[in-house]
Amino acid sequence: MHGHAINSVQLLKEAGLRVTPQREVILQFLMDYQGHATVDEIYRSVHPTFPSMSVSTVYNTVKNFAQLGLVKEITVGDGPSRFDINVKPHHHLVCVKCGALIDFYMEEQPKFQLPPEATGFEIEDYHVEVKGICPACRGKSAG
Amino acid sequence: MHGHAINSVQLLKEAGLRVTPQREVILQFLMDYQGHATVDEIYRSVHPTFPSMSVSTVYNTVKNFAQLGLVKEITVGDGPSRFDINVKPHHHLVCVKCGALIDFYMEEQPKFQLPPEATGFEIEDYHVEVKGICPACRGKSAG
DNA sequence: TCCTTGTTGATAATTATTATTAACTTGATT
DNA sequence: AATCAAGTTAATAATAATTATCAACAAGGA
Numbered sequence: 647m648h649g650h651a652i653n654s655v656q657l658l659k660e661a662g663l664r665v666t667p668q669r670e671v672i673l674q675f676l677m678d679y680q681g682h683a684t685v686d687e688i689y690r691s692v693h694p695t696f697p698s699m700s701v702s703t704v705y706n707t708v709k710n711f712a713q714l715g716l717v718k719e720i721t722v723g724d725g726p727s728r729f730d731i732n733v734k735p736h737h738h739l740v741c742v743k744c745g746a747l748i749d750f751y752m753e754e755q756p757k758f759q760l761p762p763e764a765t766g767f768e769i770e771d772y773h774v775e776v777k778g779i780c781p782a783c784r785g786k787s788a789g
Numbered sequence: 790m791h792g793h794a795i796n797s798v799q800l801l802k803e804a805g806l807r808v809t810p811q812r813e814v815i816l817q818f819l820m821d822y823q824g825h826a827t828v829d830e831i832y833r834s835v836h837p838t839f840p841s842m843s844v845s846t847v848y849n850t851v852k853n854f855a856q857l858g859l860v861k862e863i864t865v866g867d868g869p870s871r872f873d874i875n876v877k878p879h880h881h882l883v884c885v886k887c888g889a890l891i892d893f894y895m896e897e898q899p900k901f902q903l904p905p906e907a908t909g910f911e912i913e914d915y916h917v918e919v920k921g922i923c924p925a926c927r928g929k930s931a932g
Numbered sequence: 933t934c935c936t937t938g939t940t941g942a943t944a945a946t947t948a949t950t951a952t953t954a955a956c957t958t959g960a961t962t
Numbered sequence: 963a964a965t966c967a968a969g970t971t972a973a974t975a976a977t978a979a980t981t982a983t984c985a986a987c988a989a990g991g992a
Binding site for chain 2: 938943
């Protein structure tokens with residue numbers, strides 16, 4: 647059998663956070679969501695079932711989650727931050743037409759050709775953003 | 790002898806832009822500046838010698854330059870856009886302590902492991918952002 | 933010099949985000 | 963179950979970065 651899905655309450659407790667309905671709902675949303683949600687998307691999605699939740703709470707919550715490593719915050723270009731439940735190191739394809747974001751992985755760290763002034767730079771992490779046209783948008787323009 | 794420096798007026802004309810004092814000053818600033826300037830930095834730098842120039846003009850101008858390929862707009866995390874006269878494909882080291890930005894190059898395009906849903910994605914460009922601690926900041930903390 | 937068209941600068945508007953803080957929960961303790 | 967300290971929430975204001983608007987102005991060709 648495959649591992650049973652970890653529920654949001656469990657995750658919150660493991661992270662040392664108090665379990666509040668707001669946190670549960672937001673974390674659950676991110677666990678269910680296929681993609682990379684913005685604060686606005688989260689807010690609008692949970693609003694129908696949780697009308698009292700404020701935007702500040704969404705910000706507080708996701709920023710908090712990100713700092714604790716529960717989610718990954720990603721920024722693409724100058725757009726709003728997006729939050730991803732996939733915390734494994736990964737990279738992104740960005741469609742320049744429609745803004746679609748697709749995850750991808752890299753087998754090994756590429757060779758970075760560092761200049762002299764970067765000698766001794768201690769690499770912690772790296773992220774590759776690949777820009778181009780996604781299959782759907784290519785289909786549209788190619789006909 | 791090495792190639793003579795192309796001047797800003799020439800560049801503007803080649804780009805098909807009208808030559809205005811504002812554009813000259815901003816382009817010249819970017820050509821002289823060692824680094825990646827924000828709009829605010831450009832504005833504050835040119836202000837003493839060109840007090841009538843407005844922030845909107847700086848935005849208009851650099852965005853325009855970027856669209857025409859005269860400069861490269863780069864965004865790091867959620868910070869403000871930066872504008873770089875170096876339009877050759879290159880990548881960046883970002884110091885998580887002080888925010889320093891160092892250019893680097895890559896010999897060849899790394900192998901991207903694209904998932905099935907990205908089949909047919911047409912890659913136009915890619916940018917690698919490497920996060921870590923720069924030599925200067927390492928020196929400070931290591932003593 | 934004239935005139936068309938692109939550009940500028942001032943201002944307002946917008947978007948994303950952080951700060952502030954009083955009222956309210958959570959969860960540990962009794 | 964009641965108490966309470968400490969963390970959390972929601973509303974609001976504040977800030978930062980950027981875009982929109984548009985009348986006055988300047989560039990460069992006729």
